[in-house]
Amino acid sequence: MKKVILMVDTTTAGGFMKPEIEKKGLIFVPIVVTVDGVEYKAGDEINNGWLAKNVNIKSVVKTSQVNPLEIENGFKRGLESAEHVFYVPISTGLSSTYSTASAIAAKPEFKGKVTIYDSHYITPWIQVIFQDLIDVVNKANSTSEIEEFLNYWNGKMFGWIAPQNLDRLYAGGRISKVQYIAGKLLKVTPVIPVFNGSMNEEGTVKGKGLEKTMDKVAKIAIAKSKELEAELGVEIALSYIDEFELGLKQILKDNGVTKMTKVELGPEIIAHIGSGSWGVGLMPRKK
Numbered sequence: 001m002k003k004v005i006l007m008v009d010t011t012t013a014g015g016f017m018k019p020e021i022e023k024k025g026l027i028f029v030p031i032v033v034t035v036d037g038v039e040y041k042a043g044d045e046i047n048n049g050w051l052a053k054n055v056n057i058k059s060v061v062k063t064s065q066v067n068p069l070e071i072e073n074g075f076k077r078g079l080e081s082a083e084h085v086f087y088v089p090i091s092t093g094l095s096s097t098y099s100t101a102s103a104i105a106a107k108p109e110f111k112g113k114v115t116i117y118d119s120h121y122i123t124p125w126i127q128v129i130f131q132d133l134i135d136v137v138n139k140a141n142s143t144s145e146i147e148e149f150l151n152y153w154n155g156k157m158f159g160w161i162a163p164q165n166l167d168r169l170y171a172g173g174r175i176s177k178v179q180y181i182a183g184k185l186l187k188v189t190p191v192i193p194v195f196n197g198s199m200n201e202e203g204t205v206k207g208k209g210l211e212k213t214m215d216k217v218a219k220i221a222i223a224k225s226k227e228l229e230a231e232l233g234v235e236i237a238l239s240y241i242d243e244f245e246l247g248l249k250q251i252l253k254d255n256g257v258t259k260m261t262k263v264e265l266g267p268e269i270i271a272h273i274g275s276g277s278w279g280v281g282l283m284p285r286k287k
Contacts, residue, residue: 004146005082006137007074009066009097010043011090011122011268014130018044024134029074031090031097032064033271039064042267051267052275057167061271065090065097072104075114085114086137086146091122091197094268115143117150120197123266124239125157128283156284158224159194159239160217161269162207164276166190189213191220192273194281199269211247218251221280228284239263239281248278 007027008014021028030041033051036059040046055061066089078085087105089097098116105114126133136149163169166183169190182188189207193200205220207213221238238252238260245262252260265277 002082002138004084004086004137004140004143005078006134007078007085007087009089010041011094011266012088012119012126013043013123014133015123015127015264015266016043016130017047026134027074027078027085027087029066029070031066031095031268033267034060034062034064036060042271046267048264048267048270048275051270055168055271055275061168063095063268063271065095065100068100068104071097071101075104075110079110079113083113084143085110086117086143087114088117088119088121088126088133088150090268091120092118093120093196093198094122115147117147119150120154120157121150122194122197122268124159124263124279124281125153125197125283127263128237128239128261128285129153153284155196156228157194157196157282158221158228159279159281160191160205160220161194161199161265161273161277161279162189162191162213162217163273164278165274168272168274191217191279194279211251214248214251217280218248218255218257221282222252222255222257225282228282237261237283237285239283248280252280 005027007029008021009029010031013021013028018028028043030044033040033042033046035055075085087101089101092098098118101116104110105116133149137146140146187209189210191205191207191213207216225238238257239262249260270277
Protein backbone atom coordinates (compact mmCIF):
# COMPACT_ATOMS: atom_id res chain seq x y z
CA MET A 1 0.00 0.00 0.00
CA LYS A 2 1.25 3.51 -0.87
CA LYS A 3 2.08 5.90 1.93
CA VAL A 4 0.35 8.93 0.34
CA ILE A 5 -2.01 9.36 -2.60
CA LEU A 6 -2.61 12.72 -4.26
CA MET A 7 -6.18 13.96 -4.73
CA VAL A 8 -6.89 16.87 -7.06
CA ASP A 9 -9.89 18.66 -8.51
CA THR A 10 -10.53 20.16 -11.93
CA THR A 11 -8.42 23.23 -11.19
CA THR A 12 -5.41 21.46 -9.68
CA ALA A 13 -5.24 18.52 -12.11
CA GLY A 14 -2.56 20.12 -14.25
CA GLY A 15 -4.90 20.59 -17.21
CA PHE A 16 -5.66 16.85 -17.43
CA MET A 17 -9.10 15.27 -17.63
CA LYS A 18 -10.37 12.63 -15.16
CA PRO A 19 -9.33 9.52 -17.21
CA GLU A 20 -5.77 10.84 -17.56
CA ILE A 21 -5.55 11.65 -13.85
CA GLU A 22 -6.77 8.20 -12.86
CA LYS A 23 -4.19 6.58 -15.18
CA LYS A 24 -1.55 8.44 -13.18
CA GLY A 25 -2.84 6.74 -10.04
CA LEU A 26 -4.39 9.88 -8.54
CA ILE A 27 -7.87 10.70 -7.22
CA PHE A 28 -9.93 13.23 -9.20
CA VAL A 29 -12.98 15.21 -8.06
CA PRO A 30 -14.72 17.78 -10.31
CA ILE A 31 -15.79 21.34 -9.73
CA VAL A 32 -19.29 22.05 -11.05
CA VAL A 33 -20.01 24.41 -13.95
CA THR A 34 -23.68 25.30 -14.41
CA VAL A 35 -24.73 26.46 -17.89
CA ASP A 36 -28.31 27.69 -18.29
CA GLY A 37 -29.44 25.75 -15.23
CA VAL A 38 -27.77 22.44 -16.13
CA GLU A 39 -24.88 21.22 -13.97
CA TYR A 40 -21.78 19.67 -15.54
CA LYS A 41 -18.70 18.12 -13.96
CA ALA A 42 -15.74 20.08 -15.33
CA GLY A 43 -12.79 17.91 -16.28
CA ASP A 44 -15.06 14.87 -16.44
CA GLU A 45 -18.18 15.58 -18.49
CA ILE A 46 -16.99 18.83 -20.11
CA ASN A 47 -13.76 20.62 -20.96
CA ASN A 48 -12.68 23.99 -22.38
CA GLY A 49 -13.59 22.90 -25.91
CA TRP A 50 -17.15 22.14 -24.81
CA LEU A 51 -17.44 25.56 -23.15
CA ALA A 52 -16.20 27.25 -26.33
CA LYS A 53 -18.91 25.55 -28.41
CA ASN A 54 -21.83 25.77 -26.00
CA VAL A 55 -21.48 29.07 -24.14
CA ASN A 56 -22.47 32.36 -25.76
CA ILE A 57 -23.37 35.89 -24.68
CA LYS A 58 -26.88 34.80 -23.65
CA SER A 59 -25.68 31.87 -21.53
CA VAL A 60 -25.98 32.04 -17.75
CA VAL A 61 -22.82 30.44 -16.37
CA LYS A 62 -21.88 29.73 -12.76
CA THR A 63 -19.13 27.74 -11.11
CA SER A 64 -19.54 25.91 -7.80
CA GLN A 65 -17.26 24.20 -5.33
CA VAL A 66 -16.72 20.46 -5.50
CA ASN A 67 -19.79 18.54 -4.31
CA PRO A 68 -19.20 17.43 -0.68
CA LEU A 69 -20.26 13.86 -1.53
CA GLU A 70 -17.63 13.77 -4.31
CA ILE A 71 -15.00 14.87 -1.78
CA GLU A 72 -16.03 12.24 0.77
CA ASN A 73 -16.09 9.47 -1.83
CA GLY A 74 -12.70 10.66 -3.08
CA PHE A 75 -11.24 10.26 0.41
CA LYS A 76 -12.70 6.75 0.64
CA ARG A 77 -11.28 5.71 -2.75
CA GLY A 78 -7.89 7.11 -1.81
CA LEU A 79 -7.72 5.23 1.48
CA GLU A 80 -8.37 1.95 -0.33
CA SER A 81 -4.91 2.15 -1.89
CA ALA A 82 -2.91 4.45 0.43
CA GLU A 83 -2.38 5.14 4.11
CA HIS A 84 -3.01 8.86 3.67
CA VAL A 85 -4.82 11.18 1.23
CA PHE A 86 -3.28 14.56 0.40
CA TYR A 87 -5.88 16.81 -1.27
CA VAL A 88 -4.91 19.97 -3.16
CA PRO A 89 -8.21 21.82 -3.81
CA ILE A 90 -9.01 24.88 -5.89
CA SER A 91 -7.50 28.10 -4.55
CA THR A 92 -9.13 29.50 -1.41
CA GLY A 93 -9.19 32.81 -3.31
CA LEU A 94 -11.82 31.43 -5.68
CA SER A 95 -13.78 28.84 -3.71
CA SER A 96 -14.82 27.60 -0.28
CA THR A 97 -13.90 24.00 -1.18
CA TYR A 98 -11.01 24.02 1.32
CA SER A 99 -13.38 24.71 4.23
CA THR A 100 -15.86 22.09 3.08
CA ALA A 101 -13.15 19.46 2.61
CA SER A 102 -11.63 20.27 6.03
CA ALA A 103 -15.00 19.68 7.72
CA ILE A 104 -15.33 16.29 5.99
CA ALA A 105 -11.74 15.35 6.86
CA ALA A 106 -12.58 15.95 10.55
CA LYS A 107 -15.01 13.01 10.55
CA PRO A 108 -13.80 10.09 12.72
CA GLU A 109 -13.28 7.78 9.74
CA PHE A 110 -10.88 10.26 8.11
CA LYS A 111 -9.24 11.89 11.12
CA GLY A 112 -5.45 11.64 10.88
CA LYS A 113 -5.71 9.99 7.45
CA VAL A 114 -6.46 13.02 5.25
CA THR A 115 -4.61 16.32 4.77
CA ILE A 116 -6.30 19.29 3.07
CA TYR A 117 -3.72 21.69 1.68
CA ASP A 118 -4.56 25.39 2.04
CA SER A 119 -4.15 25.92 -1.68
CA HIS A 120 -3.60 29.05 -3.75
CA TYR A 121 -3.19 27.11 -6.98
CA ILE A 122 -5.29 27.23 -10.15
CA THR A 123 -4.77 25.51 -13.49
CA PRO A 124 -2.05 27.62 -15.22
CA TRP A 125 0.32 27.65 -12.27
CA ILE A 126 0.01 24.09 -11.01
CA GLN A 127 0.35 22.84 -14.57
CA VAL A 128 3.97 24.05 -14.64
CA ILE A 129 4.92 21.94 -11.60
CA PHE A 130 2.38 19.11 -11.83
CA GLN A 131 4.70 16.24 -12.71
CA ASP A 132 7.17 17.41 -10.07
CA LEU A 133 4.32 17.41 -7.54
CA ILE A 134 3.39 13.83 -8.44
CA ASP A 135 7.04 12.77 -8.04
CA VAL A 136 7.27 14.47 -4.63
CA VAL A 137 4.06 12.75 -3.43
CA ASN A 138 5.22 9.34 -4.64
CA LYS A 139 8.53 9.65 -2.76
CA ALA A 140 7.19 11.39 0.34
CA ASN A 141 7.53 9.77 3.74
CA SER A 142 5.33 12.46 5.30
CA THR A 143 2.82 15.07 4.19
CA SER A 144 5.13 17.84 5.46
CA GLU A 145 7.46 17.13 2.53
CA ILE A 146 4.60 17.77 0.09
CA GLU A 147 3.53 20.93 1.92
CA GLU A 148 7.10 22.23 1.86
CA PHE A 149 7.25 21.70 -1.91
CA LEU A 150 3.95 23.52 -2.55
CA ASN A 151 4.63 26.31 -0.05
CA TYR A 152 7.65 27.50 -2.03
CA TRP A 153 5.39 29.27 -4.55
CA ASN A 154 3.00 30.91 -2.10
CA GLY A 155 3.10 34.66 -2.65
CA LYS A 156 5.12 34.24 -5.85
CA MET A 157 2.46 33.47 -8.46
CA PHE A 158 1.52 36.45 -10.64
CA GLY A 159 -0.48 36.71 -13.85
CA TRP A 160 -2.38 39.03 -16.17
CA ILE A 161 -5.34 37.56 -18.06
CA ALA A 162 -7.38 39.19 -20.82
CA PRO A 163 -10.59 38.04 -22.54
CA GLN A 164 -10.78 37.67 -26.31
CA ASN A 165 -13.86 39.89 -26.18
CA LEU A 166 -16.18 41.44 -23.59
CA ASP A 167 -19.14 39.07 -24.09
CA ARG A 168 -18.69 36.86 -20.99
CA LEU A 169 -17.81 39.80 -18.73
CA TYR A 170 -21.05 41.50 -19.78
CA ALA A 171 -23.16 38.33 -19.61
CA GLY A 172 -21.84 37.62 -16.12
CA GLY A 173 -22.61 41.13 -14.88
CA ARG A 174 -18.98 42.11 -14.42
CA ILE A 175 -19.35 45.13 -16.70
CA SER A 176 -22.40 47.28 -17.44
CA LYS A 177 -24.17 47.59 -20.78
CA VAL A 178 -22.64 51.07 -21.25
CA GLN A 179 -19.14 49.72 -20.55
CA TYR A 180 -19.79 46.80 -22.89
CA ILE A 181 -20.91 48.96 -25.81
CA ALA A 182 -18.21 51.58 -25.26
CA GLY A 183 -15.52 48.92 -24.89
CA LYS A 184 -16.50 47.25 -28.15
CA LEU A 185 -16.59 50.56 -30.03
CA LEU A 186 -13.22 51.66 -28.65
CA LYS A 187 -11.70 48.16 -28.87
CA VAL A 188 -10.73 48.27 -25.20
CA THR A 189 -9.43 45.06 -23.62
CA PRO A 190 -9.45 44.73 -19.82
CA VAL A 191 -6.46 42.92 -18.33
CA ILE A 192 -7.26 41.27 -14.99
CA PRO A 193 -4.38 40.74 -12.53
CA VAL A 194 -4.11 37.35 -10.82
CA PHE A 195 -2.09 36.90 -7.63
CA ASN A 196 -1.77 33.72 -5.60
CA GLY A 197 -4.88 32.11 -7.06
CA SER A 198 -7.17 35.16 -6.84
CA MET A 199 -8.42 37.42 -9.62
CA ASN A 200 -8.29 41.07 -8.57
CA GLU A 201 -10.71 42.94 -10.81
CA GLU A 202 -10.08 46.16 -8.84
CA GLY A 203 -6.53 46.19 -10.22
CA THR A 204 -7.65 45.77 -13.83
CA VAL A 205 -5.66 47.71 -16.43
CA LYS A 206 -6.83 48.44 -19.97
CA GLY A 207 -5.30 48.17 -23.39
CA LYS A 208 -6.59 49.42 -26.73
CA GLY A 209 -6.42 46.93 -29.55
CA LEU A 210 -5.05 43.41 -29.35
CA GLU A 211 -1.43 44.10 -30.29
CA LYS A 212 -1.07 47.10 -27.97
CA THR A 213 -2.69 45.15 -25.14
CA MET A 214 -0.33 42.21 -25.67
CA ASP A 215 2.61 44.58 -25.62
CA LYS A 216 1.35 46.20 -22.42
CA VAL A 217 0.83 42.83 -20.69
CA ALA A 218 4.25 41.57 -21.79
CA LYS A 219 6.01 44.66 -20.44
CA ILE A 220 4.17 44.51 -17.08
CA ALA A 221 5.07 40.82 -16.73
CA ILE A 222 8.70 41.34 -17.71
CA ALA A 223 9.10 44.20 -15.22
CA LYS A 224 7.65 42.00 -12.46
CA SER A 225 9.87 39.07 -13.43
CA LYS A 226 12.97 41.25 -13.09
CA GLU A 227 11.75 42.40 -9.68
CA LEU A 228 11.21 38.80 -8.59
CA GLU A 229 14.61 37.71 -9.84
CA ALA A 230 16.19 40.51 -7.82
CA GLU A 231 14.22 39.59 -4.70
CA LEU A 232 14.33 35.81 -4.95
CA GLY A 233 17.22 34.89 -7.18
CA VAL A 234 15.17 32.34 -9.09
CA GLU A 235 14.58 31.46 -12.71
CA ILE A 236 11.32 32.87 -14.11
CA ALA A 237 9.18 30.84 -16.47
CA LEU A 238 6.73 32.94 -18.45
CA SER A 239 3.54 31.19 -19.43
CA TYR A 240 1.24 32.22 -22.22
CA ILE A 241 -2.36 31.16 -22.73
CA ASP A 242 -3.96 32.09 -25.97
CA GLU A 243 -5.46 31.71 -29.37
CA PHE A 244 -2.90 34.38 -30.23
CA GLU A 245 0.16 32.29 -29.46
CA LEU A 246 2.48 33.46 -32.21
CA GLY A 247 1.81 37.17 -31.73
CA LEU A 248 2.21 37.12 -27.96
CA LYS A 249 5.23 34.84 -28.12
CA GLN A 250 6.93 37.18 -30.57
CA ILE A 251 6.27 40.24 -28.40
CA LEU A 252 7.82 38.45 -25.42
CA LYS A 253 10.83 37.45 -27.51
CA ASP A 254 11.22 41.02 -28.78
CA ASN A 255 11.36 42.13 -25.14
CA GLY A 256 14.16 39.71 -24.33
CA VAL A 257 12.21 36.75 -22.91
CA THR A 258 13.76 33.39 -23.79
CA LYS A 259 12.15 31.02 -21.27
CA MET A 260 8.47 30.31 -21.90
CA THR A 261 6.15 27.47 -20.95
CA LYS A 262 2.77 27.15 -22.60
CA VAL A 263 -0.11 26.34 -20.26
CA GLU A 264 -3.90 26.40 -20.45
CA LEU A 265 -6.51 28.41 -18.65
CA GLY A 266 -8.87 26.11 -16.78
CA PRO A 267 -12.67 26.13 -16.77
CA GLU A 268 -12.64 28.03 -13.45
CA ILE A 269 -11.44 31.04 -15.49
CA ILE A 270 -12.83 30.30 -18.96
CA ALA A 271 -16.38 30.00 -17.60
CA HIS A 272 -16.24 33.59 -16.36
CA ILE A 273 -14.18 35.49 -18.93
CA GLY A 274 -14.71 33.41 -22.06
CA SER A 275 -12.96 31.05 -24.46
CA GLY A 276 -10.01 32.46 -26.33
CA SER A 277 -8.84 34.33 -23.25
CA TRP A 278 -5.09 34.74 -23.01
CA GLY A 279 -2.46 36.05 -20.68
CA VAL A 280 1.00 35.88 -19.20
CA GLY A 281 1.88 34.33 -15.87
CA LEU A 282 5.03 34.21 -13.79
CA MET A 283 6.15 31.04 -12.06
CA PRO A 284 9.48 31.14 -10.21
CA ARG A 285 11.44 27.95 -10.84
CA LYS A 286 13.84 26.45 -8.33
CA LYS A 287 17.39 26.30 -9.57
